[in-house]
Amino acid sequence: xxxxxxxxxxxxxxxxxxxxxxxxxxxxxxxxxxxxxxxxxxxxxxxxxxxxxxxxxxxxxxxxxxxxxxxxxxxxxxxxxxxxxxxxxxxxxxxxxxxxxxxxxxxxxxxxxxxxxxxxxxxxxxxxxxxxxxxxxxxxxxxxxxxxxxxxxxxxxxxxxxxxxxxxxxxxxxxxxxxxxxxxxxxxxxxxxxxxxxxxxxxxxxxxxxxxxxxxxxxxxxxxxxxxxxxxxxxxxxxxxxxxxxxxxxxxxxxxxxxxxx
Amino acid sequence: xxxxxxxxxxxxxxxxxxxxxxxxxxxxxxxxxxxxxxxxxxxxxxxxxxxxxxxxxxxxxxxxxxxxxxxxxxxxxxxxxxxxxxxxxxxxxxxxxxxxxxxxxxxxxxxxxxxxxxxxxxxxxxxxxxxxxxxxxxxxxxxxxxxxxxxxxxxxxxxxxxxxxxxxxxxxxxxxxxxxxxxxxxxxxxxxxxxxxxxxxxxxxxxxxxxxxxxxxxxxxxxxxxxxxxxxxxxxxxxxxxxxxxxxxxxxxxxxxxxxxxxxxxxxxxxxxxxxxxxxxxxxxxxxxxxxxxx
Numbered sequence: 001x002x003x004x005x006x007x008x009x010x011x012x013x014x015x016x017x018x019x020x021x022x023x024x025x026x027x028x029x030x031x032x033x034x035x036x037x038x039x040x041x042x043x044x045x046x047x048x049x050x051x052x053x054x055x056x057x058x059x060x061x062x063x064x065x066x067x068x069x070x071x072x073x074x075x076x077x078x079x080x081x082x083x084x085x086x087x088x089x090x091x092x093x094x095x096x097x098x099x100x101x102x103x104x105x106x107x108x109x110x111x112x113x114x115x116x117x118x119x120x121x122x123x124x125x126x127x128x129x130x131x132x133x134x135x136x137x138x139x140x141x142x143x144x145x146x147x148x149x150x151x152x153x154x155x156x157x158x159x160x161x162x163x164x165x166x167x168x169x170x171x172x173x174x175x176x177x178x179x180x181x182x183x184x185x186x187x188x189x190x191x192x193x194x195x196x197x198x199x200x201x202x203x204x205x206x207x208x209x210x211x212x213x214x215x216x217x218x219x220x221x222x223x224x225x226x227x228x229x230x231x232x233x234x235x236x237x238x239x240x241x242x243x244x245x246x247x248x249x250x251x252x253x254x255x256x257x258x259x260x261x262x
Numbered sequence: 263x264x265x266x267x268x269x270x271x272x273x274x275x276x277x278x279x280x281x282x283x284x285x286x287x288x289x290x291x292x293x294x295x296x297x298x299x300x301x302x303x304x305x306x307x308x309x310x311x312x313x314x315x316x317x318x319x320x321x322x323x324x325x326x327x328x329x330x331x332x333x334x335x336x337x338x339x340x341x342x343x344x345x346x347x348x349x350x351x352x353x354x355x356x357x358x359x360x361x362x363x364x365x366x367x368x369x370x371x372x373x374x375x376x377x378x379x380x381x382x383x384x385x386x387x388x389x390x391x392x393x394x395x396x397x398x399x400x401x402x403x404x405x406x407x408x409x410x411x412x413x414x415x416x417x418x419x420x421x422x423x424x425x426x427x428x429x430x431x432x433x434x435x436x437x438x439x440x441x442x443x444x445x446x447x448x449x450x451x452x453x454x455x456x457x458x459x460x461x462x463x464x465x466x467x468x469x470x471x472x473x474x475x476x477x478x479x480x481x482x483x484x485x486x487x488x489x490x491x492x493x494x495x496x497x498x499x500x501x502x503x504x505x506x507x508x509x510x511x512x513x514x515x516x517x518x519x520x521x522x523x524x525x526x527x528x529x530x531x532x533x534x535x536x537x538x539x540x541x542x543x544x545x546x547x548x549x550x551x552x553x554x555x556x557x
Contacts, residue, residue, distance in 0.1 A: 086526040093477045096274040097518040146384030
């Protein structure tokens with residue numbers, strides 16, 4: 001889609017971080033979620049905070065591989081050694097053996113980077129006691145339900161903890177709850193921000209603005225519910241590390257940790 | 263590599279192997295009775311498990327009753343598939359390719375139906391024995407996994423006894439080996455084929471209900487299970503339920519030992535390379551000609 005919108009100067013908002021290198025040329029393609037490098041950095045920031053110097057990683061062959069590609073070069077910078085990196089295929093019905101291999105290296109903490117509940121269940125089933133840190137891709141109520149009793153003692157760097165929102169997020173959370181009778185997470189907040197980003201750009205460029213004029217108007221800072229953006233940045237999101245909040249799943253419920261990045 | 267890791271890999275491999283075998287047994291049973299390769303075997307597992315989940319969580323049925331109902335729904339679905347589609351196609355002398363296409367289409371339809379009516383969420387069932395585990399050289403196996411292995415093996419033995427010691431089982435075998443000959447002895451071949459699909463549906467649903475406490479069930483699970491179950495069934499010799507168990511355990515162990523012996527990145531390459539070698543050396547499956555005869 002980016003190829004089409006770029007060549008036709010149609011503003012586009014993606015609900016992902018910047019992906020392939022070609023996207024750096026697409027200045028009409030804004031990203032309302034962070035690049036994987038930032039997600040990797042957030043994981044490592046937390047590990048550094050809890051003084052975990054040996055990390056075991058369990059990741060899937062899709063999302064997990066992309067985040068891992070950014071995690072590996074950053075690990076040294078944070079003084080962290082990746083003592084085990086085990087992969088499983090997307091849709092895997094069991095990752096017990098990979099989880100056991102990670103546990104056997106006795107890491108200080110375990111990163112799980114996946115878009116399924118399976119590795120979380122398996123790591124708990126083999127009674128790994130290390131802190132589990134998950135990537136934002138795992139943070140949804142669907143995964144929490146699918147994790148069952150394993151949805152406990154898992155830390156996630158993300159942006160919105162609907163159960164305990166930051167002051168600037170409270171109004172959105174209340175509005176969402178009234179409309180849908182459920183608590184929003186990151187993607188819902190990103191959707192809200194996306195609509196308002198376009199609205200701000202139209203306000204700036206004029207209601208009839210289209211094409212490149214609208215693209216140019218979009219490439220500006222925006223203070224959103226999810227994060228503080230700056231679409232003039234190279235990664236077309238400009239989300240800083242300080243936008244992350246850290247949640248902890250306790251008994252299947254999200255709680256916001258006081259730990260925050262500067 | 264520690265002893266704990268090796269034991270953990272073996273336990274995981276056997277557990278997964280029995281999961282594959284449960285699906286493979288249903289595939290083998292249906293192929294044995296109708297010569298139809300059932301690409302929707304995994305969907306029987308999904309439907310059976312989802313039925314149990316819904317009865318348990320929405321209608322608060324007792325767990326045992328919900329399990330029985332889930333298995334029953336799987337059996338009925340099997341019967342429905344045979345009566346509505348397979349029987350008609352048999353009358354039209356459809357080829358094996360056509361039946362394969364039919365079951366692929368039904369698999370996609372059922373998966374989409376689950377997504378539409380139930381949604382994307384994954385669901386779990388309470389494990390037998392609760393969250394308790396056994397420790398073997400510090401390797402962990404859930405009590406439910408032990409139950410799964412035991413029930414899977416019991417189902418295999420019961421199925422074997424069914425085919426060899428019951429009138430209806432022998433009639434089903436006769437109908438599959440020589441339909442015309444069986445008909446001349448008074449066996450209702452059409453009814454035997456329906457029973458075959460009932461059996462396949464029952465086995466599939468049972469498999470789904472047993473694995474759900476371990477891996478959860480969602481609309482996408484069926485295809486993954488079918489692929490692994492098919493590999494298990496073919497590896498063991500497609501018409502022999504015992505072969506599916508041997509094939510399933512072989513596949514599960516090769517996968518898990520490849521992870522600890524080499525690398526998780528190459529698990530599938532190694533596992534399926536081993537399977538290819540086995541099939542080249544034993545093209546009739548591990549149980550060989552005895553498997554093909556349904557022995």
